[in-house]
Amino acid sequence: MAALTIHEAAQTTGWSARMLRYIEQLGLIESPRSAAGYRLYGPAQLQRLRTLKELLDGHGLELGDVGFALRLRKEPALTEALDEWFEATPRKPVEIPDADWLAFEQDKHKSLLTPVPTTTRSTA
Amino acid sequence: MAALTIHEAAQTTGWSARMLRYIEQLGLIESPRSAAGYRLYGPAQLQRLRTLKELLDGHGLELGDVGFALRLRKEPALTEALDEWFEATPRKPVEIPDADWLAFEQDKHKSLLTPVPTTTRSTA
DNA sequence: ACATGCCTGACACATTGTTGGTAAGGTTGT
DNA sequence: ACAACCTTACCAACAATGTGTCAGGCATGT
Secondary structure, X not given: OOOEOHHHHHHHHOOOHHXXXXXXXXXXXXXXXXXXXXXXXXXXXXXXXXXXXXHHHHHOOOHHHHHHHHXXXXXXXXXXXXXXXXXXXXXXXXXXXXXXXXXXXXXXXXXXXXXXXXXXXXXX | OOOXXXXXXXXXXXXXXXXHHHHHXXXXXXXXXXXXXXXXXXXXXXHHHHHHHHHHHHXXXXXXHHHHHHHHHHOHHHHHHHHHHHHOOOOOOOOOOOHHHHHHHHHHHHHHHOOOOOOOOOOO
8 A cells, every 4th residue: 555544644744634634624735535535645745744734833824824825826816915905005115204204194184084974983 | 183093093994993903913004103102093094994804805804814914925934935835736746766656656546547436426 | 170082901702713522334454 | 244444524622813891091182
């Protein structure tokens, strides 16, 4: 038998079988299946599982984070939307020194502030 | 006093004041402070808050996801590490001149040659 | 000065994510 | 045939998120 079963793979990688299934469910590592549907872990999968662990440990990540990173790779539109949002940063454009930035901000307020009617606050 | 206070900003953006502080705590939107430490929300921040809401709704994200995206921008090493992991695709691992790997491949083929398994395979 | 509003913390609660365990049923090797 | 192992699905326990609220202490406007 060249490939390992899930419990064997768990043994050698340090994950639990439960987590191996969970990782697959997150779309992070898909193992081939036998004709009967058994997961088969080959060297590639084992390597990936081990490096995944290092990745998490080394950078303080969680599986969900890697899952999100995967989503970013699969959905360029999402990456783009995030890029756009991050670029609309409230930080000053590098060319404008602090004082000018503040003046700029305040000036902007006078013209286009409050797109919503009265700021009536009903005390909660 | 050109900028809005936190409750006013909450009012116009649809977030709660509590969430505005939470968002700041996550490092997503930092508002300038008055001399006494009051948060001051200018047009830039308000815009950012509104688009943040759209971003979350439109893509089914959570604040933590955006926080993680921020981390990716601040830590190129992290992005690189993830790139590396994702590129280590299970099809062609690094370079394993291992007989085991070939054996695994053959086994995989053998498995794939077998027709539909006897298990109750409901074609979802 | 007083009423109101902001600040930081902290406690609380619902929801969700993570991880383990167990049960019912098919598969495999001896 | 039988023991051992896999699969999916479900329940449970515990941690993390998201969100409200309240308390004690300054700040601000009238």
